[in-house]
Amino acid sequence: MRLVWFRNDLRLSDNPALRHGCASDEPVAALFIISPTQWRQHKMAPIRQRFILAQVDALGRELAALGIQLHLLRVETFAEVPAALTDLCRELGVSQLYANQAIELDEQRRDHAVTAALAEQEVGCHWLNGCCVLPPGRVLTGGREMFKVFTPFSRAWLKALDEDGFVIHRAxxxxxxPLPWQPLAERAFVDAALGETTPDPRWPVGEAEALRRLHAFLEQGVLDYGETRDFPALAGTSVLSPYLAAGIVSPRQCVAALQQRLGGRPQSKAQPGFVWLNELIWREFYRHLLVLIPTLSMNRPFKPETAALPWSWDPDAFAAWCEGRTGYPIVDAAMRCLNATGWMHNRLRMIVASFLTKDLHIHWRLGEDYFMSRLIDGDLAANNGGWQWAAGTGADAAPYFRVFNPTTQGQRFDPQGDFIRTWVSELADLPATYVHQPHDWLRLKGRQDYPAPMVDHAVARVRAIEMFRDLEKT
Structure with missing residues (x-):
């Protein structure tokens, strides 16, 4: 018996572990491990947990239709997984385990412990690359080291992809x-602590839905992506991130579909479709970094010296940011959107992260954790990379003297205030002329229903720059 262990790769197509597991005539079973306590420790958002469990339900039905049973184990923490997996392998008579490798530190430690435990039972473990187009360690400098800077990484990544090529494998x-499938909602281990398992109607699950979104974006939006991607009131992005984070669609499928749409793979910014491909390369870069620098999984900065920055931990200021009560309309609209939907536009992620770290001077770790606790697409590598970029502590971070002005960012990327008025009800009736700086208009109307700015951006910006300059002097 061969056992395929599904993790963040909840799909049948282009799944290396499933493909290798089914490469012989031996019987095949599948496994998904639910770890609610561990998920909570990792700040997994309830909406993300619900999305994953709904996809597991869909995956179980699809596997059952193929004659493959998906076994579900509830194992509260990673520390308990090796023993639980050993028992299951003994029960099923498993001789080989197949799984796509994890890149996060706790998950890698779990997998090493599984390998050791199963070796005692003479069960072979096979760890494959299912999370990246090119596996970590493939894209190297001339000195045979992994990259720490994005631009040379992206050039080397494109070159390596040309050399290696890739194949998309069918289910x-x-x-x-076909086998019967018992829905998750009917399982004995489903309780209040596990949370909701039915699909959220705002985020339909299934490989067909992920591929539909991918191809709709490539047909309708990819050629204009470079011009529309920064405007949150427009449908200018693919909104594929939840499906990529859960592995419902693979990054290789995205690259293959882009190539098919364009008749080739773009190689430079001058070519259509490259801007979106570059976002996929950024995703790869952050995942490779997580393997190169395991301490990124431990709340440590990419630039070790920045651990000495005098960040604030002010709980009241942090709560105002979380709840969208900063008095800066674009920041408040973005945070309220996140809290209501579990998703945030990428430009807005940069704006609110800059505001938390450079205007409120609050530690990026608090923002990173809050995002993970709310985002349906919460992904450690991308989330950590983005937060450290904004805070000035990460790889390819913006120079410390580059601080986003939340007012001008709003004026530039939401010029008519359409996004702001959608999410900040207090400003819904304001004309576009005043929506980005509403306080004088509100005072004239005798209204006090929207908070005054928490900080003076010009003053806060100077303090942020001083923090980094003082660090350079030490």
């Missing part, structure tokens, strides 16, 4: 008669 053929 496996049926391996027997």
């Amino acid at each position: 496996p053929a049926p391996r027997g008669e």
Whole structure:
């Protein structure tokens, strides 16, 4: 018996572990491990947990239709996984385990412990690359080291992809008669602590939905992506991030579909579609970094010296940011959107992260954790990379003297205030002329229903720059 362990790769197509697991005539079973306590420790958002469990339900039905049973284990923490997996392998008579490798530190430690435990049972473990187009360690400098800077990484990544190529593998053929599938909601281990398992109607699950979104974006939006991606009131992005984070669609499928749409792979910014491809390369870069620098999984900065920055931990200021009560309309609209939907536009992620770290001078770790606790697409590598970039502590971070002005960012990327008025009800009736700086208009109307700015941006910006300059002097 071969066992395929699904993790953040909840798909049948282009799944290396599933493909290798089904490469012989031996019987195949599948596994997904639910770890609610560990998920909470990792700040997994309830909406993300619900999304994953709904996809596991869909995956179980699809596997059952192929004659493959998906076993579900509830194992509260990673520390308990090796023993639980050993017992299951013994029960099923498993000789080989197949899984796509994890890149996060706790998950890698879990997998090393699984390998050791199963070796005692003479069960072979096979760890494959299912999370990146090119596996960590493939894209190297001339000195055979992994990259720490994005631009040379992206050039080397494109070159390596040209050299290696890739193949998208179809879902496996049926391996027997269809099997019954018991929905998660009917399982004995589903309780209040596990949370909701039915799909959120705002985020339909399924590989078909992920591919539909991918191809709709490539047909309708990819050619204009460079011009529209920064405007949150427009449908200018693919909104594929939840599906990529859960592995419902693979990054290789995205690159292959882009190539098919354009008749080739773009190689430079001058070519259509490259801007979106570059976002996929950024995703790869952050994942490779997480493997190169495991301390990124431990709340440590990419630039070690920045650990000495005198960040604030002010709980009241942090709460105002979390709840969208900063008095800066674009920041408040973005945070309220996140809290209501579990998703935030990428430009807005940069704006609110800059505001927390450079205007309120609050530690980026608090923002990173809050995002993970709310985002449906919460992904450690991308989230950590983005927060450290904004805070000035990470790889390819903006120079410390570059501080986003939240007012001018709003004026530039939401010029008519459409996004702001959608999410900040207090400003819904304001004309575009005043929506980005509403306080004088509100005072004239005798209204006090929207908070005054928490800080003076010009003053806060100077303090942020001083923090980094003082660090350079030490």
